[in-house]
Amino acid sequence: MTAPRPLYLAGRPQATGATLEVFDTWSGERAAVVNAADADTVERAIAAAHDARDAMAALAPYARRDVLEHCVRRFLERREELAQLLCTEAGKPIRDARGEVDRLVDTFRIGAGEATRIGGEVIELQVSARARGYRGMTRRVPVGACSFITPFNFPLNLVAHKVAPAVAAGCPFVLKPSERTPLGALAIAGILAETDLPPGAFSVLPCNAAVAAPLVEDARIAMLSFTGGPVGWDLRARAGRKKVTLELGGNAACIVDADPGRPLEHVAHRLAFGAYYQSGQSCISVQRVILHRDVAAALVPLLVQRVRSLRAGNPHDEDTDIGPVIDTASADRIEGWVHEAIDAGARVLVEGRRERTLITPWLLADVPRECRLYREEVFGPVAMVETVDSFDAALDRANDSRYGLQAGVFTARLDHAMRAWERLDAGGVVVGDVPSMRVDAMPYGGVKDSGIGREGVRYAIEEMTDTRLLVIRDP
Known part of the structure; x- marks a missing residue:
């Protein structure tokens, strides 16, 4: 030995x-x-x-x-x-x-x-x-x-x-x-x-x-x-x-404005990356995707397609996108929160499956805001989609959290980018990408919890x- x-x-x-x-x-x-x-x-x-x-x-x-x-x-x-x-x-x-x-x-x-x-x-x-x-x-x-x-x-x-x-x-x-x-x-x-x-x-x-x-x-x-x-x-x-x-930690939101300023295929790709890299076990993983109603119908199918294309399995394999979560207790908790949300009325866009500590991606829509999956940090391969009628409503919804680490905003409008920087109650606001982006020289930390x-x-x-x-x- x-x-x-x-x-x-x-x-x-x-x-x-x-x-x-x-x-x-x-x-x-x-x-x-x-x-x-x-x-x-x-x-x-x-x-x-x-x-x-x-x-x-x-x-x-x-x-x-x-x-x-x-x-x-x-x-x-x-x-x-x-x-x-x-x-x-x-x-x-x-x-x-x-x-x-x-x-x-x-x-x-x-x-x-x-x-x-x-x-x-x-x-x-x-x-x-x-x-x-x-x-x-x-x-x-x-x-x-x-x-x-x-x-x-x-x-x-x-x-x-x-x-x-x-x-x-x-x-x-x-x-x-x-x-x-x-x-x-x-x-x-x-x-x-x-x-x-x-x-x-x-x-x-x-x-x-x-x-x-x-x-x-x-x-x-x-x-x-x-x-x-x-x-x-x-x-x-x-x-x-x-x-x-x-x-x-946090339960990071990413807002997609009516004009996101990027091709929708690119936005879907980045959302899927931000939500599921590291099996969602990141403090700035995309957990809440807040879509302007004008873009939701076109973007959601692209996001569903991208999420379904992610490969889960042995982390030693070169083509694996999603590996296991850290332990059985974490897998049990993640799975429990997902089914609690579904029982409360959430819609399943992509259904995950579980094998021991491997959980394939879940994508849900319209998760009730009182659910733990919405309020807490899931720290797993789960994301939620919701729609709003205006950019200001998206900002309000992103702030509806006891956390405030980072937030992402896809918008083509400079005034909206500046308004997000002014109003989002978070340690960092990333415009044009997901909140999961971090460069190691930048200030990193949060507010609230x-x-x-x-x-x-x-x-x-x-x-x-x-x-x-x-x-x-x-x-």
Whole structure:
């Protein structure tokens, strides 16, 4: 039997004696065994990160850049290996897995550039006579030790969006990846361990939520960044005085105006991509498609045709579009919500089927707005179509959600695009495409129950640094 893969404690591989099993999401067979952290390991990791604050802050910007550039080179060398890890532990179709590795590279490359651009500003303080002779300037300084908690659905890139900015900013960190998908995070840790980061600069600890509680509660942690579900609000309540960034998902809407500004075949293609890539297991997956009545009759058949053409199956096959969802409990919940909506009067446009954890695409119409499928985040291969009589009604319907992460708008009218940007209560508005579009340099985060704070490398660096003011009085 192969020895369990080590976790990383204070920058070094470590065996603990406790283990977690990682399963192939498609076959259900055991794919790997990893060392798991216990309470003592978590304590030692926090202490090491706290002790590494000064050394990380003193690391020159060019040295932080060099660490990140080393990671980029190694990710590129191991691209196919990393993609296969994703395919196995997350059930991500291999083409999408390669795309996530490419985004991992992008995120670290962006971080390398930002590491040498963390500046400040000169402030004019002489706004009145009493401030004559005073000069002001600011700089950004790292907050200190950070804790990161990431989910299963993007095991590389969601880790990257915390780790790359932390290294660029000069913050030591402790990362808890999802228990279901720790392999990608451990691979990143192994590459970081090849660099000249100071001792104690990072730890990557697969473990359960109870063991990880000090990552939320310990006062030595200066910032918590969590990506996941509604439990994030409880974590914030337990976090004390530390800074907190939360990305908690959504049930994204995509509006198609009377004149969408794109051929309808293209719109249907993008809607199907946005709704069903990653088996719908994305925080910005298209869940609610809001169509202007003037375009619905022509667009819906094209969307139905496109959805029916998607191939579901073994994620290791090159032509697979949709792989399994993460586990049986998720499949049970998704299936239950769909049938609840149908029983409440929703119409089935494309009927899905289920085999173990594989769910083929569902497309429904006129789902009652009180149904969980409409109100909550389904996080599965399910989308809903509804029609409205005006663009303003579409905006109102998109805002009829307790979530607000991103929204998409297809329109040819500039005034409608600007009105959407003004009125949609979301962290981001994407015009001319689906809300599922994300570039790793852009600010990313939500409002309402979708969370607080922003990721996207430069914006995450702002979250991981504080403004420090210097005032100098002329002699």
